[in-house]
Amino acid sequence: MSRPHNKLVNIPSPNMIxxxxxxxxxxxxxxxxxxxxxxxxxxxxxxxxxxxxxxAGLIGPNGAGKTTVFxxxxxxxxxxxxxxxxDGKDTAGMNTVQVNKMGIARTFQNIRLFSxxxxxxxxxxxxxxxxxxGTLRGILRLPAYWKEERIAHERALELLSIFDMQxxxxxxxxxxxxxxQRRLEIVRALATNPSLLLLDEPxxxxxxxxxxxxxxxxVKIRDTFQIAxxxxxxxxxxxxxxxEGICVLxxxxxxxxxxxxxxxxNPEVIKAYLGTGKGE
Amino acid sequence: MTFLSYLxxxxxxxxxxxxxxxGYTMVYGIAKMLNFxxxxxxxxxxxxxxxxxxxxxxxxxIGVAAAIVVCTVLGVLIERLAYKPLRQASSLSxxxxxxxxxYLLQNLALLFWQSNPRVFKPVVGDDSIKLFxxxxxxxxxxxxxxAACVVIMLGLTWFTGKTKMGKAMRACSEDKxxxxxxxxxxxxxxxxxxxIGSALAAIAGVLLCSAYPTLTPTTGSMPGIKAFTxxxxxxxxxxxxxxxxxxxxxxxEIFAKAYISTQLSDAIVFAVLIVVLLVKPAGLLGKQIREKx
Amino acid sequence: xxxxxKNTRTNFFTYALVxxxxxxxxxxxSGGLITSSLNGQLIPICAYVVMAISLNLTVGIxxxxxxxxxxxxxxxxxxxxxxxxxxxxxxxYGSVRLVISMIVGTLFAAVAGLLIGIPxxxxxxxxxxxxxxxxxxxxxxxxxxxxxxVDSRGxxxxxxxxxxxxxxxxxxxxxxxxxxxxxxxxxxxxxxxGFILILITLFIVLNLINSRTGRAVLAIRDNxxxxxxxxxSVTRYKMIAFVTSAAxxxxxxxxxxxxxxxxxxxxxxxxxxxxxxxxxxxxxLGKMWGSIIAAAALTVLPELLRQxxxxxxxxxxxxxxxxxxxxxxxxxxxxxxSWLKNRFNSQSTAKxxxxxxxxx
Numbered sequence: 001m002s003r004p005h006n007k008l009v010n011i012p013s014p015n016m017i018x019x020x021x022x023x024x025x026x027x028x029x030x031x032x033x034x035x036x037x038x039x040x041x042x043x044x045x046x047x048x049x050x051x052x053x054x055x056a057g058l059i060g061p062n063g064a065g066k067t068t069v070f071x072x073x074x075x076x077x078x079x080x081x082x083x084x085x086x087d088g089k090d091t092a093g094m095n096t097v098q099v100n101k102m103g104i105a106r107t108f109q110n111i112r113l114f115s116x117x118x119x120x121x122x123x124x125x126x127x128x129x130x131x132x133x134g135t136l137r138g139i140l141r142l143p144a145y146w147k148e149e150r151i152a153h154e155r156a157l158e159l160l161s162i163f164d165m166q167x168x169x170x171x172x173x174x175x176x177x178x179x180x181q182r183r184l185e186i187v188r189a190l191a192t193n194p195s196l197l198l199l200d201e202p203x204x205x206x207x208x209x210x211x212x213x214x215x216x217x218x219v220k221i222r223d224t225f226q227i228a229x230x231x232x233x234x235x236x237x238x239x240x241x242x243x244e245g246i247c248v249l250x251x252x253x254x255x256x257x258x259x260x261x262x263x264x265x266n267p268e269v270i271k272a273y274l275g276t277g278k279g280e
Numbered sequence: 281m282t283f284l285s286y287l288x289x290x291x292x293x294x295x296x297x298x299x300x301x302x303g304y305t306m307v308y309g310i311a312k313m314l315n316f317x318x319x320x321x322x323x324x325x326x327x328x329x330x331x332x333x334x335x336x337x338x339x340x341x342i343g344v345a346a347a348i349v350v351c352t353v354l355g356v357l358i359e360r361l362a363y364k365p366l367r368q369a370s371s372l373s374x375x376x377x378x379x380x381x382x383y384l385l386q387n388l389a390l391l392f393w394q395s396n397p398r399v400f401k402p403v404v405g406d407d408s409i410k411l412f413x414x415x416x417x418x419x420x421x422x423x424x425x426x427a428a429c430v431v432i433m434l435g436l437t438w439f440t441g442k443t444k445m446g447k448a449m450r451a452c453s454e455d456k457x458x459x460x461x462x463x464x465x466x467x468x469x470x471x472x473x474x475x476i477g478s479a480l481a482a483i484a485g486v487l488l489c490s491a492y493p494t495l496t497p498t499t500g501s502m503p504g505i506k507a508f509t510x511x512x513x514x515x516x517x518x519x520x521x522x523x524x525x526x527x528x529x530x531x532x533e534i535f536a537k538a539y540i541s542t543q544l545s546d547a548i549v550f551a552v553l554i555v556v557l558l559v560k561p562a563g564l565l566g567k568q569i570r571e572k573x
Numbered sequence: 574x575x576x577x578x579k580n581t582r583t584n585f586f587t588y589a590l591v592x593x594x595x596x597x598x599x600x601x602x603s604g605g606l607i608t609s610s611l612n613g614q615l616i617p618i619c620a621y622v623v624m625a626i627s628l629n630l631t632v633g634i635x636x637x638x639x640x641x642x643x644x645x646x647x648x649x650x651x652x653x654x655x656x657x658x659x660x661x662x663x664x665x666y667g668s669v670r671l672v673i674s675m676i677v678g679t680l681f682a683a684v685a686g687l688l689i690g691i692p693x694x695x696x697x698x699x700x701x702x703x704x705x706x707x708x709x710x711x712x713x714x715x716x717x718x719x720x721x722x723v724d725s726r727g728x729x730x731x732x733x734x735x736x737x738x739x740x741x742x743x744x745x746x747x748x749x750x751x752x753x754x755x756x757x758x759x760x761x762x763x764x765x766x767g768f769i770l771i772l773i774t775l776f777i778v779l780n781l782i783n784s785r786t787g788r789a790v791l792a793i794r795d796n797x798x799x800x801x802x803x804x805x806s807v808t809r810y811k812m813i814a815f816v817t818s819a820a821x822x823x824x825x826x827x828x829x830x831x832x833x834x835x836x837x838x839x840x841x842x843x844x845x846x847x848x849x850x851x852x853x854x855x856x857x858l859g860k861m862w863g864s865i866i867a868a869a870a871l872t873v874l875p876e877l878l879r880q881x882x883x884x885x886x887x888x889x890x891x892x893x894x895x896x897x898x899x900x901x902x903x904x905x906x907x908x909x910x911s912w913l914k915n916r917f918n919s920q921s922t923a924k925x926x927x928x929x930x931x932x933x
Binding site for chain 3: 379
């Protein structure tokens with residue numbers, strides 16, 4: 001399979017913003033985003049815009065650069081080229097903590113929970129920046145501590161109830177079954193009050209009924225919080241079902257962009273996933 | 281000429297540190313532990329050689345050989361009894377155990393050999409060679425120390441690179457489980473590593489006390505800490521790093537003592553270490569392992 | 574609410590432990606039932622307990638190995654004692670001077686923690702550990718070369734200059750005399766002060782852990798990258814934990830030194846740092862009550878073993894190794910135990926057969 005080096009594919013629609021969001025500015029815009037690691041170009045000419053309440057998908061074969069894009073958006077890596085605009089503001093030079101405060105939250109491909117802490121504490125840590133009392137007031141146990149801890153406790157349980165997990169609030173996060181851990185990670189990310197939620201393979205390791213439930217919950221999250229979601233997934237049933245716009249990566253380049261129907265019938269996409277030699 | 285003299289002394293002291301640091305780094309590479317008892321094995325080696333030569337009146341070379349044998353056995357014994365059972369434990373637990381072993385060795389030495397300082401007779405005698413019209417005097421001890429360091433370095437490089445056991449050691453330090461699956465006897469490999477490290481400690485002990493003849497049960501402690509620092513300085517787990525770290529540390533110590541202040545030389549040495557680690561967080565020759573996100 | 578209760582229970586138990594200990598000792602003491610050697614240990618025990626709790630904050634809660642904790646104790650000690658001695662003629666009340674000295678010592682140690690934390694907390698794992706060791710040695714070295722004196726014109730100090738360069742007036746007094754350290758220290762530390770210091774330490778540390786800041790620190794310990802991804806500034810919170818730990822160590826240093834007539838810099842060396850680390854590890858990482866018990870027990874133990882004189886430290890070392898082996902590898906002891914049993918039960922083959930097959 002040859003790399004589509006200098007061949008920029010005709011992209012049917014520059015953006016995939018849904019109709020309802022088209023009058024508002026996109027929540028995320030990536031312009032000519034790229035990163036090199038030494039001599040290796042991992043991502044190049046990544047252009048994408050996401051609508052304010054869009055559920056978008058980022059798909060592609062293994063090693064295409066999808067998680068690298070997430071790492072660029074969350075500033076785990078600093079881009080070599082291009083710009084990332086969050087709600088119109090350029091995030092150049094920011095670090096992970098700053099972009100999170102600006103409104104991007106993520107989950108990880110390999111689950112990164114605070115395994116020694118309880119489920120509730122994991123969510124409360126997500127609420128860290130929503131609580132305002134400082135170290136000194138915490139140590140001295142001033143009224144602000146009691147009031148805000150109570151609010152945090154209630155908010156944490158509220159968030160956990162999205163996935164019906166409020167009863168396991170005291171369980172140790174590391175002891176949860178795999179699927180529950182993935183869901184907890186999503187709740188923790190939501191707790192940071194993002195405008196854009198990045199989910200990295202949220203359905204990995206889930207059986208069909210869990211996946212169906214996850215699909216419903218992602219749509220519910222979008223509808224309740226009115227935020228945008230960008231997800232990386234290999235499970236095509238999930239992607240095609242809930243994503244409104246899909247971006248396909250291969251070898252670090254976008255090879256196709258569009259609605260689920262357009263992507264499913266795109267010959268480049270089929271070639272990328274199935275290879276040549278599998279004729280029609 | 282004094283500069284040259286300091287330079288040579290620095291390399292000599294650095295050679296001792298390097299030999300000790302090699303022991304630390306090899307053990308760390310394979311067992312992922314900091315063997316705090318290493319400095320005290322040095323002390324044991326020096327005492328064995330001392331008693332062999334002064335009390336038993338044996339030839340110095342036999343004293344050195346005896347030191348090497350005793351320390352090798354000691355090192356393997358410590359590994360089998362104290363560290364092997366903790367292979368699955370947290371590194372902090374192993375560290376504390378190593379500290380326990382260090383205290384044990386120091387106090388056993390105190391018990392058997394008393395705390396009064398012994399005067400160590402240099403194994404190659406007190407003579408020195410004179411160069412440049414008698415303006416530069418280099419003691420035989422210094423020459424032998426540097427030579428020993430070079431020989432050991434070459435020997436170890438050949439050993440880890442070309443021999444089967446050396447390859448086994450490198451494999452075990454990368455991935456013990458995989459090495460085991462390839463048929464390598466991990467237990468034996470680890471024991472051999474400790475054996476080599478302890479043999480080196482014996483040699484270092486003899487050389488150290490030949491140059492600085494006072495010997496007490498706590499003699500190994502400070503050089504142990506400094507050599508451990510040198511190993512990290514050069515990049516923990518890296519054999520050339522330990523060499524480089526050791527020599528550099530010796531040079532910095534001697535030059536600091538000579539040109540800045542004798543009392544503050546330790547502070548200066550450690551300050552240099554800190555600066556280097558800030559610039560190169562994995563040590564001079566260490567590898568930066570990036571966590572995959 | 575259930576989880577808060579469990580945590581609160583542990584904390585309550587911890588406070589109770591300290592209060593009961595204090596009350597018992599005071600009662601025994603007033604009844605004349607305390608040996609003089611134990612009496613002399615009381616203040617050091619308090620100091621070591623505070624050291625252990627503060628180190629547990631760094632090692633157990635923040636999750637970073639610090640091998641130079643005694644350095645902060647040292648800074649607190651020397652600055653605090655200097656203050657106490659400089660104010661000797663100005664403030665006659667011992668307890669007031671003790672409090673002021675503690676505040677001074679704590680502040681200096683906190684500043685040191687801040688300055689040292691900046692480079693240290695950027696490193697990871699063993700490299701961080703070794704830099705803390707290096708700083709500990711640097712502090713020791715510098716204080717060893719420090720000369721401080723006070724006279725009617727104020728405070729004079731120099732490094733390596735010696736007593737002459739201080740330029741003291743005739744009414745002046747040397748406080749820190751280089752490697753000789755400080756002598757003639759007013760013994761104004763009291764067991765009650767130590768007890769109060771422990772309570773304050775617990776208050777600060779336990780409240781810190783069970784608060785937003787504590788959660789952030791624990792999150793950083795568990796998964797730094799995830800903590801960053803939810804907007805927690807890793808450097809800031811590492812620093813808060815580290816500086817708090819250093820400050821408390823400084824306070825402990827003040828208490829400790831004003832129990833003795835003389836202190837020297839080498840008292841607060843690498844060995845002391847390791848001693849405290851052993852308390853923390855044996856007591857359990859993150860368990861403050863464990864640190865308290867370990868610190869108290871292991872400080873008293875060498876005194877109890879006094880009768881064994883020369884074998885004292887040897888026994889300590891052996892016990893330490895055995896405890897580490899036992900808590901980490903019960904199999905080791907089980908297999909030795911059954912091997913011993915086999916040897917003594919060699920007549921009864923049935924038992925031997927039954928005991929065979931020890932899964933390793």
